[in-house]
Amino acid sequence: MTPRWPSLRLRGPTAAGKPGAGEDSPAARPAPAAAPPPVVELRRVVKTYGLGDAEVHALCGPADPVSGAAPGVDLSIHQGDFVAIMGSSGSGKSTLMNILGCLDAPTSGRYLLDGTDVGHLDEQQLSLVRNRKIGFVFQSFNLVPRMTAVDQVELPLAYAGVKPEQRRRRAVAALTLVGMLDRAEHRPNELSGGQQQRVAVARALVMAPAMLLRTSPPATWTAAAPMNCWGSWTG
Ligand SMILES: Nc1ncnc2c1ncn2[C@@H]1O[C@H](COP(=O)(O)OP(=O)(O)OP(=O)(O)O)[C@@H](O)[C@H]1O
Numbered sequence: 001m002t003p004r005w006p007s008l009r010l011r012g013p014t015a016a017g018k019p020g021a022g023e024d025s026p027a028a029r030p031a032p033a034a035a036p037p038p039v040v041e042l043r044r045v046v047k048t049y050g051l052g053d054a055e056v057h058a059l060c061g062p063a064d065p066v067s068g069a070a071p072g073v074d075l076s077i078h079q080g081d082f083v084a085i086m087g088s089s090g091s092g093k094s095t096l097m098n099i100l101g102c103l104d105a106p107t108s109g110r111y112l113l114d115g116t117d118v119g120h121l122d123e124q125q126l127s128l129v130r131n132r133k134i135g136f137v138f139q140s141f142n143l144v145p146r147m148t149a150v151d152q153v154e155l156p157l158a159y160a161g162v163k164p165e166q167r168r169r170r171a172v173a174a175l176t177l178v179g180m181l182d183r184a185e186h187r188p189n190e191l192s193g194g195q196q197q198r199v200a201v202a203r204a205l206v207m208a209p210a211m212l213l214r215t216s217p218p219a220t221w222t223a224a225a226p227m228n229c230w231g232s233w234t235g
């Protein structure tokens with residue numbers, strides 16, 4: 001699998017997305033019949049906060065210079081893609097990440113994740129989607145202070161109802177993948193920053209999600225590192 005590094009650049013609260021950036025380029029993609037469906041597909045996604053004079057178009061795509069109409073954001077992410085969302089402060093990066101992570105819903109538009117139209121799901125179904133299909137690695141890692149590394153990695157499996165024996169086996173495999181097996185019984189305050197980060201990555205990967213979301217690229221990852229991890233995990 002060859003890593004691809006497309007990026008979506010957001011340009012201010014009323015102009016999300018460079019025209020064409022982050023979208024499928026027909027020339028760069030195989031014919032639709034041969035290509036598997038995208039893992040992530042956003043179509044005309046808009047996010048607006050507030051009403052009337054207080055309305056903020058946090059995500060709306062590049063506005064038409066004549067009519068001022070905002071088409072919304074289109075984005076397709078395929079299996080094996082690595083996508084960086086970049087843009088100035090207030091351009092809508094967090095808004096888009098929250099929507100991609102099913103932590104917030106768009107005001108309008110459609111979001112298909114791994115073939116599921118998440119716009120039609122209730123809160124309980126959305127929490128299942130977050131558990132099964134999305135691995136989160138937060139900037140501050142969000143590890144539970146009193147839990148050992150292996151217990152942290154078991155958490156998503158426990159929420160999914162996986163039996164204890166299988167949980168342990170899969171958590172150990174994930175920790176092995178990130179080179180943290182020798183620290184499996186250590187708590188976060190006994191680990192370095194980079195080691196805490198690797199535990200968070202193991203926890204995000206242990207459910208073999210469709211998508212791994214990270215709020216900023218880990219300083220210790222080279223361009224190839226996440227692909228090596230992901231490739232080994234998904235086979
Ligand atoms: N709850 C909210 N109510 C009103 N406006 C909001 C709300 N959340 C975000 N915004 C506005 O939406 C726009 C996009 O915000 P967002 O947090 O997505 O930006 P960002 O690109 O992540 O910025 P930064 O790089 O500073 O984190 C901003 O103008 C922000 O003020």
Ligand SMILES: [Mg+2]
Pocket residue numbers: 093094095
């Ligand atoms: Mg932000």
